[in-house]
Amino acid sequence: MNKTDALIIGAGPTGLFTAHQLKLIGLDCEVVDNLDKIGGQCIELYPDKPIYDIPAVPECTGEQLTNNLINQLKPFDIKFHLGERVEEVKKEDTNWSVKTSSGNIFLTPNVIIAGGVGSFEPRKFAPKECEQYENKSLFYSVKDKNIFKGKTVSIFGGGDSALDWAIELSKDCKINLIHRRDEFRGAPATVDKMQELVKSGKINLFTKYQMANAHGDQKLESIDIKHDNNEIKNLKSDYVLGFFGLIMQLGPIANWGLNLNKKTIEVDTEKFETNQKGIYAVGDICSYPGKLKLILSGFHEGALAARACFKLARPNEKYRFEFTTTSSNLLKRLGKKE
Amino acid sequence: MAKIIYITHENEKHIIEVQNGLTVMEGAVQNNIPGIDADCGGGMACATCHVYVKEDWFNKLPKKENGEDDMLDMAFEPKKNSRLSCQIIVSDEIDGLEVNIPSKQA
Numbered sequence: 001m002n003k004t005d006a007l008i009i010g011a012g013p014t015g016l017f018t019a020h021q022l023k024l025i026g027l028d029c030e031v032v033d034n035l036d037k038i039g040g041q042c043i044e045l046y047p048d049k050p051i052y053d054i055p056a057v058p059e060c061t062g063e064q065l066t067n068n069l070i071n072q073l074k075p076f077d078i079k080f081h082l083g084e085r086v087e088e089v090k091k092e093d094t095n096w097s098v099k100t101s102s103g104n105i106f107l108t109p110n111v112i113i114a115g116g117v118g119s120f121e122p123r124k125f126a127p128k129e130c131e132q133y134e135n136k137s138l139f140y141s142v143k144d145k146n147i148f149k150g151k152t153v154s155i156f157g158g159g160d161s162a163l164d165w166a167i168e169l170s171k172d173c174k175i176n177l178i179h180r181r182d183e184f185r186g187a188p189a190t191v192d193k194m195q196e197l198v199k200s201g202k203i204n205l206f207t208k209y210q211m212a213n214a215h216g217d218q219k220l221e222s223i224d225i226k227h228d229n230n231e232i233k234n235l236k237s238d239y240v241l242g243f244f245g246l247i248m249q250l251g252p253i254a255n256w257g258l259n260l261n262k263k264t265i266e267v268d269t270e271k272f273e274t275n276q277k278g279i280y281a282v283g284d285i286c287s288y289p290g291k292l293k294l295i296l297s298g299f300h301e302g303a304l305a306a307r308a309c310f311k312l313a314r315p316n317e318k319y320r321f322e323f324t325t326t327s328s329n330l331l332k333r334l335g336k337k338e
Numbered sequence: 339m340a341k342i343i344y345i346t347h348e349n350e351k352h353i354i355e356v357q358n359g360l361t362v363m364e365g366a367v368q369n370n371i372p373g374i375d376a377d378c379g380g381g382m383a384c385a386t387c388h389v390y391v392k393e394d395w396f397n398k399l400p401k402k403e404n405g406e407d408d409m410l411d412m413a414f415e416p417k418k419n420s421r422l423s424c425q426i427i428v429s430d431e432i433d434g435l436e437v438n439i440p441s442k443q444a
Contacts, residue, residue: 045383117377126415158411185408245412247444248377293379
């Protein structure tokens with residue numbers, strides 16, 4: 001059981017700056033994220049893409065922004081729980097009890113949902129037949145590459161994950177690489193390496209094909225792939241790997257009794273509180289009249305939600321507004337001597 | 339203004355007058371056409387506003403920008419006539435455009 005003043009769900013830019021604001025005003029917080037790394041959409045969707053509309057930062061990539069936010073948290077001690085998804089939330093007296101997929105339980109008066117558009121989950125193959133082989137002979141990530149040794153592996157996708165694994169596994173597996181078009185979006189050097197392996201017969205390349213069907217009893221035996229011109233090929237396969245990136249799913253949050261508007265959570269614009277007292281939503285996941293899905297809006301929303309948390313976390317104290325330029329309290333928390 | 343014809347997977351036809359300058363995605367979202375999620379809000383970063391453009395229209399539209407095909411790699415059941423509707427800007431020239439919405443976005 002972890003007791004904390006506020007639990008932040010989501011370690012994207014909004015969640016990170018919200019943590020900063022909570023710590024700055026003297027509250028504790030912990031952060032949970034489904035991804036195995038900090039940064040949210042910035043790291044998952046556009047680590048290398050420049051962003052031009054962060055105030056006072058003329059240009060930075062998603063990765064740079066994330067690193068700067070992590071640096072800004074350095075003075076503080078904040079526990080991150082990565083690779084964990086929040087599953088349940090229950091009211092317990094004046095607290096919320098929040099349970100994660102790894103069985104961690106948090107007891108807190110304040111839950112701040114900074115979840116982007118939900119948690120990231122792998123995009124899956126379209127044909128229904130694929131489902132029954134999932135996590136047995138069909139995977140969307142590689143946990144133990146040794147299981148593929150000496151086997152025939154069919155890999156789908158055109159990005160770096162698909163190419164990297166095709167190259168790596170071609171050392172001791174028979175590899176089919178299947179992609180929906182001739183162009184690959186992976187790094188040029190990786191694409192060249194893959195083409196070399198195709199030439200030397202280490203990788204069988206099928207472009208303009210997509211997954212059409214999967215066959216086998218308990219174990220996967222073969223797959224059908226379909227060309228743009230509808231021609232179907234059957235490939236013997238022991239294993240299938242699909243790398244189509246990640247998709248955002250609202251997941252269990254949808255069942256928390258919050259007022260939803262499509263995939264977003266309705267909040268007020270004073271505290272960014274939902275219809276449940278002590279549960280807030282900030283960043284891309286919240287909606288209110290005039291909402292802009294900009295990172296800077298998330299920062300503003302997090303700053304206000306953090307102040308709202310103070311009241312529930314310290315019911316007998318009064319929150320006083322202070323500036324970091326002048327307050328010795330704040331400077332002390334930031335680890336500056338003055 | 340241009341008429342955009344959205345056809346859902348269930349074959350329901352929605353004919354919407356969309357203002358010039360908006361995207362085909364925005365036209366759908368603002369009018370609650372089911373089946374277009376647009377998670378990223380039009381940033382070509384999610385592939386959940388994927389549509390199939392009727393063949394004769396496909397070649398008339400301005401060509402895909404860099405990056406759109408990369409994103410379409412991740413779409414659910416992409417085809418040759420796949421586009422991201424957030425990248426199709428509405429103008430008088432595309433009056434009557436027909437797009438089919440896939441069975442799902444992910």
